Amino acid sequence: MRLLILSLLGMLAIATGPARAEADLERGKGLYATCAACHGADAAGNAALNAPRLNHLREVYVIAQLEKFRNGQRGGEGATMAAKQMAPMAATLPDQQALLDVAAYIASLDSPAPxxxxxxxxxxxxxxxxxxxxxxxxxxxxxxxxxxxxxxxxxxxxxxxxxxxxxxxxxxxxxxxxxxxxxxxxxxxxxxxxxxxxxxxxxxxxxxxxxx
Ligand code: HEC
Ligand code: HEC
Known part of the structure; x- marks a missing residue:
């Protein structure tokens, strides 16, 4: 019986996986400096540059879209000029943790509804x-x-x-x-x-x- 419980606990640990990495807001702020040139200091967007507001988005969506811009699912061949402009920007983020950090910083910002x-x-x-x-x-x-x-x-x-x-x-x-x-x-x-x-x-x- 004890063995059974232990092995069940072992399976649970695998299913739960390692704890999700914490986002570092300070690092995210530093990384966001590049993004601000188009999306604005508050991530309120800039229509003249086709750069949308971001600060209303959930972190998980920002991360998923940055991953798409990095792997060519967005902004690659056949994409709009605007998406092609964004893809190299996503590529400047140095590692996966940077995606988390910048997304958390964006989510901490706010601006009036457009x-x-x-x-x-x-x-x-x-x-x-x-x-x-x-x-x-x-x-x-x-x-x-x-x-x-x-x-x-x-x-x-x-x-x-x-x-x-x-x-x-x-x-x-x-x-x-x-x-x-x-x-x-x-x-x-x-x-x-x-x-x-x-x-x-x-x-x-x-x-x-x-x-x-
Ligand atoms: C040169 C201008 C420019 C810079 C710098 C830039 N972006 Fe963008 N970004 C855009 C444009 C233009 C779009 C719209 C793409 C489209 O129309 O598909 C966009 C789209 C996005 C989207 C998709 C939003 C959505 O709802 O679909 C995210 C997320 C994003 N940018 C995050 C960032 C982050 C994070 C950085 C900094 C690492 C950054 N951007 C830097 C121009 C820029
Ligand atoms: C079956 C579920 C589903 C339905 C129904 C659906 N969507 Fe979506 N929509 C999605 C998903 C999933 C995404 C994210 C796509 C991605 O990851 O690139 C999305 C993304 C979008 C986006 C892009 C937002 C952004 O910031 O990037 C817009 C705009 C949108 N949907 C509008 C609509 C509209 C308008 C309708 C109704 C005509 C609709 N959707 C119906 C699932 C759905």
């Missing part, structure tokens, strides 16, 4: 959203970590539109091995028209936003 720039019919957009998007991104677009789906509330509306277009034309989410990108690509394709993209973006922009 102003609307895309015109759409939010009421029509709500219909599309509830039908096609809410199951993964949540009823108020706060995201769902278990489904790898980021929060969309608080994202710049111009960036939402640009990413939906990128998913639709295959410049994002079409690379082999990009499982979550491919999932989202299929969903972006169901919206019937360019106007429907704007409508759904107008709805998302109207949702409560801010840091998580």
């Amino acid at each position: 102003a609307a720039t895309v015109e759409g019919d939010a009421a029509l957009g709500a219909d599309y959203y509830n039908q096609f998007c809410g199951a993964c991104h949540g009823p108020t677009a706060a995201g769902n970590v278990a489904l790898n789906s980021p929060g969309l509330a608080g994202t710049d509306d111009w960036y939402l539109l640009a990413q939906l277009k990128a998913f639709r034309d295959g410049s994002r989410g079409a690379v082999d091995g990009d499982r979550t990108g491919r999932q989202m690509r299929a969903m972006a394709a169901v919206l019937p028209s360019e106007q429907a993209l704007k409508d759904v973006v107008a709805f998302i922009h109207g949702q409560a936003s801010g840091s998580q």
Whole structure:
């Protein structure tokens, strides 16, 4: 019996794995100095540089996207110019711990919700959203970590539109091995028209936003 319990405990230890590394905010701040040139000191974004707001995103999503920019699933061949600009920036991060550190620093920042720039019919957009998007991104677009789906509330509306277009034309989410990108690509394709993209973006922009 004792042997059985011991071996069960052993299996549990393997299943739990080593404790997750702690993020070092000070180091993250130092690393973020490079990023601030485009994303701004508060990570509030800079539309003129196509660099989106980041400070509303969860750390886990920032890390996952930085990994994609580093392994070519985002910003490689066939990607938009904006994504191709970001990829070499992600490559400057020296190690995996640096991804954790910079993501934690970004999550510690805040800024007011971005102003609307895309015109759409939010009421029509709500219909599309509830039908096609809410199951993964949540009823108020706060995201769902278990489904790898980021929060969309608080994202710049111009960036939402640009990413939906990128998913639709295959410049994002079409690379082999990009499982979550491919999932989202299929969903972006169901919206019937360019106007429907704007409508759904107008709805998302109207949702409560801010840091998580
Ligand atoms: C030269 C300007 C520039 C610099 C410097 C830069 N970025 Fe970016 N970043 C961009 C652009 C442009 C995009 C949008 C890419 C796209 O449209 O697919 C982006 C996108 C991102 C995204 C994806 C956000 C999302 O919601 O999809 C993350 C995360 C990110 N950057 C983090 C960083 C970090 C961390 C650094 C510093 C190591 C950094 N960026 C430095 C320009 C830059
Ligand atoms: C099956 C689940 C699922 C559904 C349904 C879904 N998404 Fe997504 N979405 C995802 C996942 C997963 C990602 C992350 C993709 C990645 O890792 O690159 C994502 C990413 C996004 C992004 C990129 C955000 C960023 O900051 O990078 C936008 C914009 C988006 N979704 C909008 C929508 C809209 C609008 C709809 C409805 C038409 C929708 N999604 C439906 C799973 C889903």
